[in-house]
Amino acid sequence: MTRALVLALALMAAGAIGHATAQQPPRVPLVQDDTSDPDAAANLKAIAARGIKPHDIHRIYANAPKLQRRSSALAQAIRSDATVPRADRELIILRAAQLMRGDYQFTQHRTMALSCGITAAQIDSLPRWRESGLFSDRQRAVLAYADGMVSAEGITDPTFAAMQRHFSTREIVELTMTAAYYSGSAQVTRALGVAPEKEPDPTGYGKC
Numbered sequence: 001m002t003r004a005l006v007l008a009l010a011l012m013a014a015g016a017i018g019h020a021t022a023q024q025p026p027r028v029p030l031v032q033d034d035t036s037d038p039d040a041a042a043n044l045k046a047i048a049a050r051g052i053k054p055h056d057i058h059r060i061y062a063n064a065p066k067l068q069r070r071s072s073a074l075a076q077a078i079r080s081d082a083t084v085p086r087a088d089r090e091l092i093i094l095r096a097a098q099l100m101r102g103d104y105q106f107t108q109h110r111t112m113a114l115s116c117g118i119t120a121a122q123i124d125s126l127p128r129w130r131e132s133g134l135f136s137d138r139q140r141a142v143l144a145y146a147d148g149m150v151s152a153e154g155i156t157d158p159t160f161a162a163m164q165r166h167f168s169t170r171e172i173v174e175l176t177m178t179a180a181y182y183s184g185s186a187q188v189t190r191a192l193g194v195a196p197e198k199e200p201d202p203t204g205y206g207k208c
Helices: 003-021 038-049 056-061 065-080 086-099 103-115 120-124 126-131 137-149 157-166 169-191
Strands: none
Touching (some): 038 056, 038 065, 056 169, 086 137, 086 169, 103 120, 137 157, 137 169
């Protein structure tokens, strides 16, 4: 094989690899601030008014602005109005997102979970949490609940009983709604091809 042919094959291989690993754009447009849709523009402006740079997921949802407004209201309620401790919410979000392969949500909420006291070692061991000694009984109840929610079998009676030992009825419902919301959000980003942002913006979101 000649040197020229070897070089040509190497360049072809490099191009193929680069094409395979390059981050693809989302399947639908990222709505910009100067959009001509008044509802979408108002939604993005409202996000910015909270001191938060609109993320890619906000710009994706802005393609359906009336639904985005309602979805945003629920997300804000989960963040600000729930009574269950934020660390528990972030833990169930991480596990639900992980199980649903919601890389976007997991990447964003990893920073938030760390600020709420969840350790990096705990996050790294989430795929093997049952064998890990890093989680309290309360956290293990949350993780088992998240696993059950996305399983074909659903929540078993022992899993629910474990939650009742650590949480009130209101807190259980809040955690259930939180996991369900972010499981659905993970399906949205997967279906529409929204990749994690390279540098998740912590403003307004990164602190517990």
